Amino acid sequence: MASIPLSDRPGLPLVEGGAPLLGHLLQFFRDPVSVLTRGYRTRGRLFALSFMGRRMNVMLGPEHNRFFFEETDKLLSIRESMPFFLKMFSPEFYSFAEMEEYLRQRAIIMPRFKAASMKQYVPVMVEESLNLVDRLGDEGSFDLIPTLGPVVMDIAAHSFMGREFHEKLGHEFFELFRDFSGGMEFVLPLWLPTPKMVRSQRAKRKLHAILQSWIDKRRAAPLDPPDFFQDMIATTYPDGRPVPDEIIRHLILLLVWAGHETTAGQVSWALADLLQNPGYQAVIRAELAAQIGGGDGRELGWQQAIAMEKMDLALRETERLHPVAYLLSRKAREDIERDGYQIRKGEFVLLAPSVSHRLEETFPEPDRYDPERFNPANPAAKTESNTLIGFGGGVHRCAGVNFARMEMKVLLAILLQHYDMELIDEVRPIAGAGTYWPAQPCRVRYRKRRLDGAAPTAAQPAATGCPVHGQPAA
Secondary structure, three states, X not given: OOOOOHHHOOEOOEOOOOEOOOEOHHHHHHOHHHHHHHHHHHHOOEEEEEEOOEEEEEEOOXXXXXXXXXXEOOOEEOHHHOHHHHHHOOOOOHHHOOHHHHHHHHHHHHHHHOHHHHOOOHHHHHHHHHXXXXXXXXXXXXXXXXXXXXHHHHHHHHHHHOHHXXXXXXXXXXXXXXXXXXXXXXXXXXXXXXXXXXXXXXXXHHHHHHHHHHHHHHHHOOOOOOOHHHHHHHOEOOOOOEOOHHHHHHHHHHHHHHHHHHHHHHHHHHHHHHHHOHHHHHHHHHHHHHHHOOOOOOOOOHHHHHOOHHHHHHHHHHHHHOOXXXXXXXXXXXXXXXXXXXXXXXXXXXXXXXXXXXXXOOOOOOOEOOHHHHXXXXXXXXXXXXXXXXOOOHHHOXXXXXXHHHHHHHHHHHHHHHEEEEEOOXXXXXXXXXXXXXXXXXXXXXXXXXXXXXXXXXXXOOOOOOXXXXXXXX
16 A cells, blocks of 8 residues: 555544444443454454544554554654643653653653662562561451552552651551542543542642652751652752752652552452462462572562562563553554554554453463463563563653562562462452452452461462463463
8 A cells, every 4th residue: 555645545444333422432431451352353453443533543462562662752642642641740740741851850760760779679568568467467368459559559658758758647648649549530521620630639739738848858857878759859850950849749649659550450460360370379489488488578688589580470471461551542643654554643542451462473372371471491482572561661661660570579479478368259350441450359368377388278279280381361
C-alpha cells in the first residue's frame, strides 16, 4: 500500500459487537481484558475499539511496543492521553511537562533508585515486613490486598519520608491518599463535581499542606545523616537551580501513588501465583535457605536480596501473567501509518500488556506459569526488550521499578520464611476497568513454620509436578 496516500488508507479494523452510540465502552468497563483479547482473536495485532464515537487504536506485540515507546513525545503524546493526571498533579509536572523539563525532574529522583541508594531501603523493607509478621501471629487467614497493600504503603512512607513521618503522620497521610487516588477518572468530564472528584481535590490540598509542613520542618532541623526526603529537599536541578517546593511535593505524591497502585497488586498476584504453583514455591524456598538459612529474615540484606535470582524470575513471570497496568495510553499528535493502516491525529493509541504478554509467538505456552522462561541460562529465554512491559518502557519507564521489585522480593521472602500458606478463595482479577488487582476476597490461610531448618508442618502443600515449570496459571 506504499503508493496509497496516508489520508486514503483505512483505519485499524474495528472489533465487532459494539453497541449503538456507546460502541464498546460498557463492555470495556465491565471486563476490559476480555474485550482486548477478543479484539486480538478476531482482528489480529492491530485493531480499534469505539468509545462513544472515539476510536481507540490497540497495538500488540514487541514491534508495536517498541514503536509506542520510541514515538512517545514525538508522534505520540503522553500528556494528552491522561487528562486526569493533570488535575491530580500539574500540567508542568514530570511526564506531562515538556521533554526538557521532564528530564530535569527525572534527574532529581533517578539517583535515589541507583544501587548506592537502594541499599539503605532494604533494612526498611525488612523491618516493615517483620512488623506484618508480628501482626499476623502464628496462624490465621488474611486477605491479599487489604493486608499487603498497607505494608507497601508503610514501606513507601518509611523509605521516602522517614521514620518520624511514618510514625506520626503515616496513617493520616495514607487515608487521604486513598481519596486522592480517586481522581483517576477515565470516562466522565473532569469538571463534573462528582463525589470522588471532590474528595480527590480536597485530599490533594490536605496532602500538599502536610508535605509542605514537613519540608519546612526538615529545613529548620535537617536530618543527619540525610534520608530520601532530606536529600529531595536539598537537591537542585542539574544547572544548579533550586527545585521548587511544589515539584518536590508532586514528586513525593507521584512516587507513593505509582508505587502503591502497581506494587500492592503485583506482590499480591506474585504470592497467589507461588501458592498455586508449589513446585516453583519449593525452588524459592531452597533459594531462601541458601541465602538466609533458618533465620527469621532480620539479617536479610542487599547482597542476599540481589542473589535471589529465582525470586526475580518469579516476579517477572507474575508481571507477564498479571500486569497491574493492563493498558498504556497515548494520543496521536499527527496522522500515523502502521502496517498499511491509518491512525488519525487526535485518536488514542493503546498498548495492552495484558494481551501482548500472552501472545503465543512471543511466549510459548503463554497461559502456563513458567518463571524459567526468563532465565538467561535458558536458550529459549525471553530477555529482549519490549516483550515485558508491565512497568512501561522507553524514557518514561517507571523510575521506581527496581525499588518495587526489591520490596516485593523482601516481603515475599519474609512471608515464605515464616509461614506455610494456602489459598482459601479462587483467585480472579477485580471486575471493571480499575487497577488490575486480585478481587476480594482472596484469602490466604497461614501457619507458622519452624525457623531452625526442621521439616515443614502439615499445613505445607505437597510439592507436585515439575519443580521448575509448576502448574498452569489461574
